[in-house]
Every structure is written in C-alpha cells, then in structure tokens.
Amino acid sequence: MPVPGKVALSAALGCACVLWIGSAASRAQDLRPTTEVAASYSASIELLYDKPYVSVMVNERGPFRFLIDTGTGTQALVSPELAEQLALPVVGHARLTDPSGLGEQRSEIVLMRAVTIAGVEFAQVKAVRHKLYGEGENCQGVLGFTLFKDYLLTLNFPERRLVLARGEIAQDGGSSALPFRMPDGVPIVALRIGGMHVEAQIDSGGTGLSFPETVAEHLKFLSTPIAFGNGESLATRFQIKAARLRPDVRLGRYTFRQAFVEINPAFPLVNVGSTPLAKFVVTFDQAKMLLRLSSNAKTLHLNASPTQLELINEPKREASDRKLVPVG
Structure with missing residues (x-):
C-alpha cells in the first residue's frame, strides 16, 4: 500500500x-x-x-x-x-x-x-x-x-x-471519472470531509477508512473516539482509535453518511481501503490518470471492517536507494 x-x-x-x-x-x-x-x-x-x-x-x-x-x-x-x-x-x-x-x-x-x-x-x-x-x-x-x-x-x-x-476512461467532468496522481506508484485522489478538502490513497489492500490524527483533530464525531486496535512499525507500537464521523465524506459523486473511521498517529494521508471500496466497481486508467467509480447507490453507509484491525506502519524505501543494487 x-x-x-x-x-x-x-x-x-x-x-x-x-x-x-x-x-x-x-x-x-x-x-x-x-x-x-x-x-x-x-x-x-x-x-x-x-x-x-x-x-x-x-x-x-x-x-x-x-x-x-x-x-x-x-x-x-x-x-x-x-x-x-x-x-x-x-x-x-x-x-x-x-x-x-x-x-x-x-x-x-x-x-x-x-x-x-x-x-x-x-x-x-x-x-x-x-x-x-x-x-x-x-x-x-x-x-x-x-x-x-x-x-x-x-x-x-x-x-x-x-x-x-x-x-481508456473518458473524461466526464468528474461525474464518475476522478483524476488521480501517483507520485510513488499509488493512486491518490481528492476527498471531501464536510467542508475540508484532503487527499486520499485508494488502497484495495487496506481495510477501512483511515484518517491520520492531523486530519481527525479538525473533525467532529458522533461520540468520542475510543481504542480500536494496535499499530506497529519497525521501531514503534501505537494505538488506533475509531468513531463515527458527524460530517459526510464525499468521494466523487458518492457520499458516505456518518462513516465509521479509524484514526492513527502515523498515517500521513487518508486511506480508502477495501471495505469502503467494496461498495463499488472501480476501474483504473494509469495512462490517463483517471479512476472510475460505479455503485447502485449515491449515499452509502460504512461500518467497521469485518475483522479487528491491525495497523502496520509499513516499511518504506529510502529515496537514496532508488536503484537496484547489483548482485555480486
């Protein structure tokens, strides 16, 4: 991811x-x-x-x-x-x-x-x-x-x-086809949470809808976020919290109403995982940098992922090591 x-x-x-x-x-x-x-x-x-x-x-x-x-x-x-x-x-x-x-x-x-x-x-x-x-x-x-x-x-x-x-995916003014960028090989799209505009990764290998603390601290929830799971990196462990959002989440023309979200202290971007994506047929066009979403409903409800979450603060490759190191 x-x-x-x-x-x-x-x-x-x-x-x-x-x-x-x-x-x-x-x-x-x-x-x-x-x-x-x-x-x-x-x-x-x-x-x-x-x-x-x-x-x-x-x-x-x-x-x-x-x-x-x-x-x-x-x-x-x-x-x-x-x-x-x-x-x-x-x-x-x-x-x-x-x-x-x-x-x-x-x-x-x-x-x-x-x-x-x-x-x-x-x-x-x-x-x-x-x-x-x-x-x-x-x-x-x-x-x-x-x-x-x-x-x-x-x-x-x-x-x-x-x-x-x-x-290829045809441009339609953002109705169903959304532009994305992929600076590191991962699609990143625009997302709106109430009146806040953020960027989000489209991550079929992830689980739920995850917010970094830096985003969550500006949002209102239906209840106080509570401990939900644990995260682990190569060097540290940390706690994941969860709660239902008060504002709507807009992804293109689709709305998640009072979505259940996870909150973590290490994730730098909003992450749209497989549980919210399970509502859609999703098509990616990397040549045109477009993503098309299709669902039977315009307003969607998002519950917790169907298993307890474990957040892994995943290893990244250093920018200084971007080329293969020849063997031998």
Whole structure:
C-alpha cells in the first residue's frame, strides 16, 4: 500500500507491502506483457475480510493466491516461503525503513520470469521478498498497482471479478471519472470531509477508512473516539482509535453518511481501503490518470471492517536507494 512514510492499514489477516521504486524506463520494460489482450480478460476475485485475492501462476507453477493491492507502489511482493519454493533468483536489494527513521531492514528483490493472471502473462516481474505482515496462510504474495500500467484494471467488488482490458476512461467532468496522481506508484485522489478538502490513497489492500490524527483533530464525531486496535512499525507500537464521523465524506459523486473511521498517529494521508471500496466497481486508467467509480447507490453507509484491525506502519524505501543494487 505504501508511498514513502505510508502506514499500511491491514486487517489482522492482511498484508503489509513494501514500496520499491525503480527507474521509469525499467518499469516500462519489466511490465510489458507477453500476451496481447484482444478485448478483455477476467478472473474471479475471492474476498477475504473485503480484500481482493486472485489465483496467479508464477513461472508456470501454481496457482498461488495473491492480493491485488492498489496501495502497493511496486510490481509485486512475495513471501520468503514462496521465493524459496520457486527458487526465485535474487537480482537486487532494497533498504527498508519506517517513517520514524529508527528502524531499518534490508530486503532482497527477486525475479519472477512469468506471472499469469486472468489469462494475461507479465514477463520479468521484479518482487520484493518480504514477510507478509499478518497474512498467515491467506496469500503467498501481492500484485501491486504498477504491474497493471498498460491495462484498464477493474475491480468489480459486488460481482467479485477482476477485469484487464485495453482502452481508456473518458473524461466526464468528474461525474464518475476522478483524476488521480501517483507520485510513488499509488493512486491518490481528492476527498471531501464536510467542508475540508484532503487527499486520499485508494488502497484495495487496506481495510477501512483511515484518517491520520492531523486530519481527525479538525473533525467532529458522533461520540468520542475510543481504542480500536494496535499499530506497529519497525521501531514503534501505537494505538488506533475509531468513531463515527458527524460530517459526510464525499468521494466523487458518492457520499458516505456518518462513516465509521479509524484514526492513527502515523498515517500521513487518508486511506480508502477495501471495505469502503467494496461498495463499488472501480476501474483504473494509469495512462490517463483517471479512476472510475460505479455503485447502485449515491449515499452509502460504512461500518467497521469485518475483522479487528491491525495497523502496520509499513516499511518504506529510502529515496537514496532508488536503484537496484547489483548482485555480486
């Protein structure tokens, strides 16, 4: 899910992912698919605690369960167990730190020769080998947002389908298509909370609607926020609070009325996770930098995520370490 300094919002059974940023040229080359899509390909989505998982073949082996995480700004993440099982070669290293700057880890970058999802094969996919925080047996890896840069990526939560297609989203003045920016490979959109305008990450690998304390302190709630869960970084632990908002939350033309939100002291941006996204069919066009939302209702109600939350203040990659470190 992360941009630098991002806190990963995960369910107790959710992944925390790692950001790896390569050069723009290397990303474009690595993400070139070996299979052309004539119209569209689709695959079923398995929703676990509202988060979308798909079956993936890696190097013609599998299937393996991977999380589709638009909040991960890299091609992929794999568990150490899967990397060992498939004997994935190490092609570089990433240095990981948390936003406090007090902790640091070094992780390997491994190469997956072929990753196949929904009948589309991606070649030479680089993945950070890292522990999948809190995932247990839920999945063996994560597919990040930038893997799908050459396609329209649709996550149809109500019908539990993933669709990859060629084409583009047409501008409609913000009615259903919202512009986004992605400075670190993660889509960030405009969000309105009452009269406050903020930026929010669209994070299918997250859980609920999460606010940083710096935003929450300016808002009114229906009741005093209370302790809801725990967060952990490489160096620190902290408490998550939760409450229902008094003002409405506006995402494009859709309104969340008195939404249940989590509040944390480490997350720098508002995070729109899989529980609010589960109300929508969401399509991403990375070429046009547009996101299209579709739902049967204009006014939506948001309750707590369907499992107790654990907030992971996710490691980030240092700006000074943006290139792969050659092996040997």
